Amino acid sequence: MRRGRWERRHVTEALAKAMMYASVALVAGSLALILFTVVLRGLPALSWEMVSKPPEGGYYMGKGGGVLNAIIGSLLLASGGTLAALIFGLPIALYLETYLGDSPWGRYVRLSLDVLWGIPSIVYGAFGFTLMLAIGLRASLLAGIIVLALLELPIMVRAMDEVIRRMPVDLEQAALALGSTKLEVAMRIVTRQMMPGIITAILLAFGRGIGDAASVLFTSGYTDRITTSLLRPTASLPLAVFFQLASPFPEVQKRGYASALILTVIVLVISLGSRWISGRVSRYTVK
Amino acid sequence: MNSGSQRSASDVPTLKARGSATETDPHIQVRNLNAFYGKVQALANVNLEIPKRQITVIMGPSGCGKSTLLKTFNRFLELTDGTKILGEVLVDGQDIYAKGIDETEVRKRVGLLAQRPSPLPMSIYDNVAYGMHVHRMKRSRQEYKEAVRHYLEIAGLWDEVRKRMHDPATSLSIGQQQRLCLARGLAVEPEIILGDEPTSSLDPISSLNIESRLLDLKRVYTTVIVTHTLRQAKRLADYVIYMYLGEVIEAGPAHEVFSHPKHERTKAYLEGLV
Amino acid sequence: MEEQQGTKPASFAGAEGRQDNRPFALARLRADRNARRTFSVVTLLPLFLIAVITIALIIRSWPVLGVKPLNQTVFGPAWKPQDGLFGFWPFVAGTGWVTVVGMGLAIVPCVLVSLYLSEYARAATRAMAKPILDLLAAIPPVVYGVWGLLAVVPFVEDVLRPFAKRWLGAIPVFAVNQPTGFSILAGGIVLAVMVAPFIIAVLYEILDTVPEELRHASLAVGATRWQTVRGVVIPKVLPGMIAGIVLGASRALGETIAVLMVVGNVVQVPTSIFDAAYPLPALIANNYGDMMSIPLYDAALLGGALVLLVVILIFNILSTLVLQRLLGRQWT
Numbered sequence: 001m002r003r004g005r006w007e008r009r010h011v012t013e014a015l016a017k018a019m020m021y022a023s024v025a026l027v028a029g030s031l032a033l034i035l036f037t038v039v040l041r042g043l044p045a046l047s048w049e050m051v052s053k054p055p056e057g058g059y060y061m062g063k064g065g066g067v068l069n070a071i072i073g074s075l076l077l078a079s080g081g082t083l084a085a086l087i088f089g090l091p092i093a094l095y096l097e098t099y100l101g102d103s104p105w106g107r108y109v110r111l112s113l114d115v116l117w118g119i120p121s122i123v124y125g126a127f128g129f130t131l132m133l134a135i136g137l138r139a140s141l142l143a144g145i146i147v148l149a150l151l152e153l154p155i156m157v158r159a160m161d162e163v164i165r166r167m168p169v170d171l172e173q174a175a176l177a178l179g180s181t182k183l184e185v186a187m188r189i190v191t192r193q194m195m196p197g198i199i200t201a202i203l204l205a206f207g208r209g210i211g212d213a214a215s216v217l218f219t220s221g222y223t224d225r226i227t228t229s230l231l232r233p234t235a236s237l238p239l240a241v242f243f244q245l246a247s248p249f250p251e252v253q254k255r256g257y258a259s260a261l262i263l264t265v266i267v268l269v270i271s272l273g274s275r276w277i278s279g280r281v282s283r284y285t286v287k
Numbered sequence: 288m289n290s291g292s293q294r295s296a297s298d299v300p301t302l303k304a305r306g307s308a309t310e311t312d313p314h315i316q317v318r319n320l321n322a323f324y325g326k327v328q329a330l331a332n333v334n335l336e337i338p339k340r341q342i343t344v345i346m347g348p349s350g351c352g353k354s355t356l357l358k359t360f361n362r363f364l365e366l367t368d369g370t371k372i373l374g375e376v377l378v379d380g381q382d383i384y385a386k387g388i389d390e391t392e393v394r395k396r397v398g399l400l401a402q403r404p405s406p407l408p409m410s411i412y413d414n415v416a417y418g419m420h421v422h423r424m425k426r427s428r429q430e431y432k433e434a435v436r437h438y439l440e441i442a443g444l445w446d447e448v449r450k451r452m453h454d455p456a457t458s459l460s461i462g463q464q465q466r467l468c469l470a471r472g473l474a475v476e477p478e479i480i481l482g483d484e485p486t487s488s489l490d491p492i493s494s495l496n497i498e499s500r501l502l503d504l505k506r507v508y509t510t511v512i513v514t515h516t517l518r519q520a521k522r523l524a525d526y527v528i529y530m531y532l533g534e535v536i537e538a539g540p541a542h543e544v545f546s547h548p549k550h551e552r553t554k555a556y557l558e559g560l561v
Numbered sequence: 562m563e564e565q566q567g568t569k570p571a572s573f574a575g576a577e578g579r580q581d582n583r584p585f586a587l588a589r590l591r592a593d594r595n596a597r598r599t600f601s602v603v604t605l606l607p608l609f610l611i612a613v614i615t616i617a618l619i620i621r622s623w624p625v626l627g628v629k630p631l632n633q634t635v636f637g638p639a640w641k642p643q644d645g646l647f648g649f650w651p652f653v654a655g656t657g658w659v660t661v662v663g664m665g666l667a668i669v670p671c672v673l674v675s676l677y678l679s680e681y682a683r684a685a686t687r688a689m690a691k692p693i694l695d696l697l698a699a700i701p702p703v704v705y706g707v708w709g710l711l712a713v714v715p716f717v718e719d720v721l722r723p724f725a726k727r728w729l730g731a732i733p734v735f736a737v738n739q740p741t742g743f744s745i746l747a748g749g750i751v752l753a754v755m756v757a758p759f760i761i762a763v764l765y766e767i768l769d770t771v772p773e774e775l776r777h778a779s780l781a782v783g784a785t786r787w788q789t790v791r792g793v794v795i796p797k798v799l800p801g802m803i804a805g806i807v808l809g810a811s812r813a814l815g816e817t818i819a820v821l822m823v824v825g826n827v828v829q830v831p832t833s834i835f836d837a838a839y840p841l842p843a844l845i846a847n848n849y850g851d852m853m854s855i856p857l858y859d860a861a862l863l864g865g866a867l868v869l870l871v872v873i874l875i876f877n878i879l880s881t882l883v884l885q886r887l888l889g890r891q892w893t
Contacts, residue, residue, distance in 0.1 A: 009421070009785050009787070009788055010389075010391075010785065012785075012787055013785045013786060013787040013788070016787045016790075017681070017787075019673055020673045020674070020676060020677040020681065021677075022673075023669070023670035023671075023673035023674045023677070024673075024674050024677055024690075026670050027670065027671075027674055027693070027694075027697070027757055027758075027761070028693055030697070030754045030757070031693055031696060031697050033708070033712065034697075034700060034704070034705070034708045034712075034754070037707075037708050037711050037712050038704060038707060038708060038711075041707075041711055088603060088606060091603045092603050092604055092606065092607070095601065095603065095604050096604065105604075107885070108608065109604045109607060109608070110885070111878070111881060111882070111885065112607040112608045112610075112611055113607045114877070114881045114885070115607075115611055115874065115877050115878055115881065116607055116610060116611060118808070118811055118812065118815075118873060118874075118876075118877040118881070119614070119815070119870065119873065119874075119877075120812075120814070120815020120816065120817065120842065120869070120873065121815075121817065122815060122817045122842045122845055122846060122866065122869070123614070123618075123815065123866050123869060123870045123873075124614075126618065126845060126862075126863055126866035127613075127614045127617055127618065127866075129849070129852075129863075130617045130618065130620075130621050130863065131617070133621075134617075150610065153606075153607075153610075154607070157607075204699075207699050208699075210701070211699075211700075211701025211702065211703070211704070212701065212702070213701075213702065213703050213817075213818045214702075214817040214818055214842070214846055217846055217849060218849050237703075238701060238702075238703040238818065241703050241704075241706075241707065242703060242706075242818070242822075245707070245710065245822070256707070257707060257711070260703065260704050260707040263701055263703070263704060264700065264701070264704050267699050267700065267701060267704075268696070268699075270699075271695060271696060271699045275692075361781065363777070363780070363781070366777070366780070368683050368684045369684075391780075391783040391784065391785050392783065393783075394780060394781055394782065394783040395782065395783030398781065398782070399777075399781040401774065401777065401778070401781070403774060405772070405774040405775055405777070405778040406778075407775065407778055407779065407792075407793055408775070408793065408796060408797045409796075417779070417782065417784075417792065418782030418783065418784070421779075421782060421783060421784040421788055421792070422783060468778070471778075471782065472781065472782060474782075475782045475783060
């Protein structure tokens with residue numbers, strides 16, 4: 001009758017809902033747990049010294065210093081990689097949308113971008129290594145930047161493409177109707193409308209690049225000094241965490257947790273910051 | 288060989304008597320219904336009655352709330368995010384918005400034929416059988432088969448699909464698909480059929496086909512149709528409700544409202560579109 | 562529209578203005594044409610990269626993979642680089658185990674979460690879910706590794722291991738053969754959390770392609786939401802969901818750092834989820850430093866990278882093709 005709630009199908013639905021809630025709690029809880037663990041164990045060892053000084057001699061055995069070398073190294077690596085990826089990535093994304101659209105060639109390019117996106121960073125690192133041997137480049141900031149650029153390119157283009165293809169067609173048509181060439185449309189209108197999305201894409205790629213260890217492992221080497229040259233090895237935060245954790249001294253391990261916290265904070269700031277920026281820049285966009 | 292329409296009403300399974308005993312009691316009563324999409328009010332103080340076993344047409348200019356009103360009858364309005372419904376909608380005296388009411392049972396009793404035919408991604412047979420399986424209405428495969436045939440006949444589709452029952456439903460023409468949706472909806476044995484502009488996606492011939500089905504079916508089912516075509520309203524209506532900006536302006540038997548509308552707005556609408 | 566000839570702009574020329582603008586107008590067109598050419602070359606880049614990466618790895622790993630028979634390399638059980646034995650099998654098996662455990666743990670919750678977001682959640686809830694998923698996806702792998710070390714390994718060691726020893730000891734795949742929590746299970750748990758945001762996002766995109774009308778058609782005959790999900794929504798997109806999961810698996814295969822930190826890195830063919838293992842990416846990452854010091858070591862390690870690449874490419878291309886077809890031009 002009307003009020004029957006104990007039919008089998010209603011019970012099944014209730015069970016399914018319960019399992020769904022449990023799964024959602026699991027996933028959300030995992031995020032909370034990860035952040036909580038990293039903060040809990042990393043915060044005690046975090047100090048001004050850690051972020052303001054490079055490691056001193058014997059750092060890995062408990063002596064003083066910090067991870068400034070890694071912080072700066074990571075920032076340089078990721079900035080260089082992101083910039084390089086942008087130089088090639090933005091034209092690819094614009095071309096895809098403006099000229100290629102749905103054509104077969106466009107589909108091949110998108111497929112290959114998706115494939116590149118799926119290649120793990122360790123393979124990019126291995127490839128980077130073969131590249132280094134082939135052109136005689138040693139483990140250095142430059143090599144790291146090249147590999148990160150390769151890693152970030154598909155991420156950036158995909159994110160941009162997703163944003164650009166949401167471009168209201170009317171806007172493009174309106175501009176074309178006024179006599180703009182496609183290039184002009186691309187450069188003036190698409191970029192301005194898509195600016196928030198483009199910025200988000202750039203920051204997304206940057207965040208990925210700064211957090212990656214497997215690719216820079218082979219290519220950027222490591223050093224305890226603050227990087228000054230493109231052709232010398234450079235430290236990076238993920239590797240700094242890794243090496244500190246590998247030390248048998250608990251104080252050093254704790255500093256490893258603190259370094260992980262630093263890295264997490266940087267990534268969180270970028271992630272949240274990109275939302276904020278894209279919110280501000282979208283004042284002029286057409287909704 | 289009988290054509291589908293001739294077998295229609297006489298072979299419809301007898302409906303168990305439910306609720307009110309007399310034919311003259313309204314099938315649906317709406318009391319002080321107010322509905323909101325977020326902060327925007329879509330229905331304001333709607334009070335009306337839908338008569339049994341007649342075709343009621345809700346008409347009015349676009350945006351007047353006709354579809355919104357219709358969707359309160361089968362508790363579909365709440366599927367949209369942010370809607371709020373206040374008031375009562377009584378079907379056979381029972382408020383379908385009361386606490387504890389199973390909305391899936393409501394939807395079983397109040398069927399909906401949508402504007403665009405949406406065949407489920409399965410065969411023709413499975414489409415019609417779907418609702419019956421959901422409610423486990425039959426006991427054997429044989430019973431399901433017979434019921435499917437029965438409702439396809441009522442919808443006037445049997446002869447066209449009898450040889451391809453297991454073809455995908457999407458292989459039908461749009462007019463056939465709408466008839467399929469009708470068969471599918473009737474298969475769960477509703478008492479009330481709602482139609483949300485059910486012919487507006489169809490070509491003229493299919494439209495008239497659906498209209499003649501509905502006219503046949505009114506002997507058994509109470510039907511409420513929303514239409515934006517005055518001509519269709521005149522062809523189908525026994526009872527008319529005219530709405531404007533979320534309010535019911537006028538309601539009454541069709542011949543009265545069409546020839547002697549009481550309100551200025553109704554008059555204006557009828558004249559504007561005739 | 563594209564190529565306008567440089568004819569006399571007779572009908573459109575006002576007396577004065579137009580004539581003077583001709584050089585500018587032509588320059589614009591030339592710029593457009595040049596841009597097209599440059600841009601079109603640039604779109605060759607992705608395809609080019611895939612080819613170059615694959616070929617480079619093939620060339621560098623040829624001395625091992627190309628020369629020795631497969632049953633000594635990919636399927637070879639013995640890994641002793643100093644003796645010239647490069648049997649990858651323990652590492653391949655390790656990768657397989659960790660990925661299967663990780664995916665096994667991830668699939669059901671991810672499907673349920675994506676179903677929840679797509680079929681039950683209100684817009685407000687969905688809006689809250691997006692930042693959470695984005696954050697999970699943004700956390701660097703090494704931080705997942707730290708979490709794994711600090712939380713997951715102890716959990717496996719102190720909670721799951723005794724439990725399994727007591728209740729599940731009879732089942733070989735749950736056998737407890739080593740005292741630590743550094744195990745396939747730990748790696749699987751970390752992997753599951755790492756790939757979850759990705760899988761959820763893809764599955765959600767796929768579910769989103771089902772038109773609302775279809776759900777309404779089912780609800781209108783009085784089906785419950787769950788009946789609608791099982792009877793209408795999932796059947797419609799099942800191939801896409803499978804493709805999404807396969808894609809998730811391909812990402813799990815390649816995850817290096819986080820897994821490396823918790824999985825034990827013991828060269829053996831595992832027999833239980835509580836065993837330690839040594840996945841292929843970990844092999845490459847841990848030993849790159851010795852690459853040039855042992856003969857053929859670099860070819861072997863790069864061969865490992867090649868094997869990984871080939872498997873991932875296969876998973877990736879197949880599932881991406883299915884997804885591209887189902888989701889239209891592009892997907893998140």
